[in-house]
Amino acid sequence: NAGVTQTPKFRILKIGQSMTLQCAQDMNHNYMYWYRQDPGMGLKLIYYSVGAGITDKGEVPNGYNVSRSTTEDFPLRLELAAPSQTSVYFCASSQRGNEQFFGPGTRLTVL
Amino acid sequence: RKEVEQDPGPFNVPEGATVAFNCTYSNSASQSFFWYRQDCRKEPKLLMSVYSSGNEDGRFTAQLNRASQYISLLIRDSKLSDSATYLCVVKSGSSYKLIFGSGTRLLVRP
Numbered sequence: 001n002a003g004v005t006q007t008p009k010f011r012i013l014k015i016g017q018s019m020t021l022q023c024a025q026d027m028n029h030n031y032m033y034w035y036r037q038d039p040g041m042g043l044k045l046i047y048y049s050v051g052a053g054i055t056d057k058g059e060v061p062n063g064y065n066v067s068r069s070t071t072e073d074f075p076l077r078l079e080l081a082a083p084s085q086t087s088v089y090f091c092a093s094s095q096r097g098n099e100q101f102f103g104p105g106t107r108l109t110v111l
Numbered sequence: 112r113k114e115v116e117q118d119p120g121p122f123n124v125p126e127g128a129t130v131a132f133n134c135t136y137s138n139s140a141s142q143s144f145f146w147y148r149q150d151c152r153k154e155p156k157l158l159m160s161v162y163s164s165g166n167e168d169g170r171f172t173a174q175l176n177r178a179s180q181y182i183s184l185l186i187r188d189s190k191l192s193d194s195a196t197y198l199c200v201v202k203s204g205s206s207y208k209l210i211f212g213s214g215t216r217l218l219v220r221p
Contacts, residue, residue, distance in 0.1 A: 031207050042213035097207035102154035
């Protein structure tokens with residue numbers, strides 16, 4: 001099993017550009033999450049999903065959108081990138097909402 | 112007040128030392144508790160769950176004090192490989208969300 005995979009690993013965006021961060025898991029987990037982690041800070045929840053077709057906002061959803069059309073995939077869309085969105089983005093999944101398994105992260109810089 | 116608070120450290124200890132971290136949480140309805148480990152520039156990984164009766168996994172011991180709303184992690188006989196950031200994590204009741212502390216950084220020196 002690959003676990004949780006994320007692409008790309010690194011990306012530099014210009015202000016105002018858009019992009020989609022990809023996340024996939026092969027563990028048949030129902031729950032999936034997107035976090036951002038700023039330097040020296042804790043993880044902040046952006047969006048989460050409890051199953052295909054069901055998504056909900058987390059602590060810091062502004063500037064992001066998600067969709068969950070399949071159990072495996074949970075892409076995060078950034079529209080109109082801003083410097084404040086420079087961060088490391090982690091995707092995670094869990095079976096029953098307890099232990100979460102994380103992907104390796106995407107390092108995003110907005111200039 | 113943050114939902115989960117940790118001393119950011121760093122804790123700088125020699126190999127073989129015993130080190131303890133504490134974490135406090137604000138929501139008395141919290142039901143599940145965990146310690147995650149995060150290496151530099153890597154993703155967090157579950158270290159251990161924390162049970163009401165306390166639990167031990169090798170050199171690691173976790174304790175929960177519900178009355179005072181704090182969780183502790185004790186590491187005995189520290190190894191160089193223990194150098195990492197330790198995240199205190201809390202889950203409230205039936206919520207599907209985990210609340211992560213900002214982490215405590217541990218540096219183990221030779």
